[in-house]
Amino acid sequence: MARELYIGVMSGTSLDGVDTALVAFETGPEAGDKTTVEPASRPELLATDAFPMPDSLKSALLDVCMGQETNLKQIGQLDHQLGHLFSDAVNQLLDKAGIEPSEVTAVGNHGQTVFHQPDGDYPFTMQLGDANIIAAKTGITTVADFRRKDMALGGQGAPLVPAFHKGLFSEQGSTTVVLNIGGIANISVLQPGQPVIGYDTGPGNMLMDAWVYLHHGQKYDKDGAFAASGTVNPALLAELMADPYLSRPYPKSTGREHYNLPWLEGQLTDLAEDVSEPDVQATLLQFTAQTIAEQVARFAQGHRPQLLxxxxxxxxxxxxxxxxxxxxxxxxxxTRDAGVDPDYMEAMAFAWLARQRIHGLSSNVPEVTGASALASLGVVYPV
Structure with missing residues (x-):
């Protein structure tokens, strides 16, 4: 059976860099089947790389993501800068893997989300990173803009990885939930004999990262040490848990435009007591874990459900x-215990999404996103 190579590029809400993954897929008999959303065979992860994001670019992106005033010139410049950043990340992976651009069928680039508003009168999502630059600078056909077709069909445009998870992890006699903890936490629920379910549970690392950076200048709380030095504050936890997003039914998705440092500071201002810096961090960790666990527990089925x-x-x-x-x-x-590198799961997913688009195969799951129909997501930018 023939084999195709794809590269997935992922820059998430944590803004900690660009993950790239070189993935091999067998070209199976399902090509052209518009109803298929599962890989024909288990993809093979051949090489990975992490490419840093300059602090100046991260700072500019944070300003936009958190709703600070901007203009078209700034958006256009960020789009251009990110196009070059993603291109450099792909080229570094090619060098590392010893692969020529001509050997890769396509790059799947998620782009950097700067705003995601799937509800309201004018739903939209915006990912930056000019795919024309990526195609030109790498010499590889690029697939990008994965979310907006699903939203045009009435969906949330997120999460997009549950179909990939379903293909990766074979059905068990008990529930399997795949949990991705990036800036935002999202779950894919795989239950015996049931359609796949997936949605954002709430914050992942985002609030913890913001708080530790504010007080210690660290990009993340290494080993959770800052949180471990504090104690959960019940009043603050109750305030955080009252956030309306948490009680909304799925399908639903969220992002940095909602959960951010100003949002957290607003919750702290509403409290009648002062909370120490370590106690805030401990409470944020509990908040993240509790919002995830409450959702996961809803789907327990079988003798020994598993959370990956x-x-x-x-x-x-x-x-x-x-x-x-x-x-x-x-x-x-x-997920490493199930044979998949936990740090590159999402990059692998966007390699798969690119493959689905190149072959004209469906890649959204209407039960997950709320879209009215299956669709082959993404826009193709040829060399």
Whole structure:
């Protein structure tokens, strides 16, 4: 059976850099089947790389993401800068893997989300990173703009990875939930004999990262040490848990435009007591773990349901321990135990999404996003 190579590029809401993954797929007999959303065979991860994001670019993106005043000139310049950043990340991966551009069928580039508003009178989502630049600078056909077709069909445009998760993890006799903890946390729920379910549960690392950076200048709370030095504050936790997004029914999605440092500071202002910096961090970790666990627990089915965790949060032992404590009836592990690198799951997913688009195959799941129909997502930018 013939084999095709794709590169997935992912820059998430944490803004901590660009993940790239070189993935091999067998070209199976399903090509041309518009109703198929699962890989024909298990993809093979051949190479990965992490490319840093300059602090100046991250700062400019944060300003836009958190709703500060901007203009078309700034948006256009960020789009251009990100196009070059993603191109450089792809080219570095090619060099590392010893692969020529001509050997790669396509690049799947998620782009950098700067605003996601799937509800209201004028739903829209905006990802920056000019795909024309990526195609020109890498010499590889590029697929981008994955979310807006789903939204045009009435969907949330997110999350897009549950179909990929369904193809990766074979159905068990019990529930399997795949949890990605990036800036935002999202779940894919795989239950025996049931359609796949997926949605954003709420914040992942985003608030914890913002708080530790504000007070210690660290990009993230390494090993959860800052959180471990504090104690959960019940009043602050109750204030955070009252956020209306958490009680909304799925399908739903959210992002940095909602959960951000000003939002957190507003919650702290509303409290009648002062909370120490370490206690805030401890409470944020509990908030993230509790909002995830409450949603995961809803889907328990079978003798031993399992939670498979990927994304940056898997590297926080305090967070992983808390999830295990809150889900005593579940097997909690990272996706590496199931044969998939937890740090590159999403980059692999966008390699798969590019493959689906190149072959004209569906890649959204209407039950997940709320779209009115299946669709082959993404726009193709040829060399």
């Amino acid at each position: 965790v990927c994304g940056g949060g898997v590297n926080n032992p305090q967070l992983m321990q808390r999830l295990a404590e809150l889900l005593p009836g579940w097997s909690v592990a990272n």
